[in-house]
Amino acid sequence: MKYLGLDLGTRTLGVAISDLTKTISSTYGTLHFAESNYQEALKQLTSIMKKEPIEKIVLGLPKNMNNSLGDRAQTTLEFKKLLEDTFKIEVVMQDERLSTKEASSYMIAADMSRKKRKKKIDSLAANIILQTYLDKRKD
Numbered sequence: 001m002k003y004l005g006l007d008l009g010t011r012t013l014g015v016a017i018s019d020l021t022k023t024i025s026s027t028y029g030t031l032h033f034a035e036s037n038y039q040e041a042l043k044q045l046t047s048i049m050k051k052e053p054i055e056k057i058v059l060g061l062p063k064n065m066n067n068s069l070g071d072r073a074q075t076t077l078e079f080k081k082l083l084e085d086t087f088k089i090e091v092v093m094q095d096e097r098l099s100t101k102e103a104s105s106y107m108i109a110a111d112m113s114r115k116k117r118k119k120k121i122d123s124l125a126a127n128i129i130l131q132t133y134l135d136k137r138k139d
Contacts, residue, residue: 001055004028004048005130006083007096007122008060008076013041014122016130017052022137025130027123038079042086049087057083060096060129094133096125 003022007014015028028048033040048054059080062072069077076093083091 001053003056003058003130003134004052004054005058005094005126005133006060007126007129008041008079009122011035012122013045014124014126015045015048016123016127017054018130018134022134025127025134027120027127030120030122036075038082041079042082045083046086054087054089056089057087057091058094058130058133059083059091060126061093063095063097065097092133094129096129 002020003018003025005014005016005018005025007016011033013031013033015031016025017028018025031041031044033044059076061076062070064070064073080091080093
């Protein structure tokens with residue numbers, strides 16, 4: 001069984017997946033949907049869930065820098081409930097502060113073009129969220 005990492009945006013859902021040992025996270029892709037149409041995101045996610053043996057979902061929680069929860073965090077918590085109701089598996093929240101910035105820094109350091117960065121940023125942020133969670137479990 002594997003873990004799925006998700007980075008929720010207003011029009012995209014970055015997806016990452018763990019290996020079977022739950023040690024290494026890899027990017028899986030980015031799902032695109034109409035703004036705030038999370039039902040469409042769930043529909044696309046269903047096809048991944050049918051292909052992959054997923055036992056847990058790790059969803060990035062966009063906390064403010066002062067640790068408070070803003071509007072995006074509330075939307076993400078509502079999406080968590082949709083995931084749990086749809087897939088009937090555990091969904092854990094992982095603090096995602098600075099994950100997108102970190103992903104962008106990695107791609108800039110790799111001299112990736114702006115166009116390619118835009119296509120990859122969400123799945124790489126999901127990868128960072130999932131890898132952070134996997135690393136934290138080892139402690």
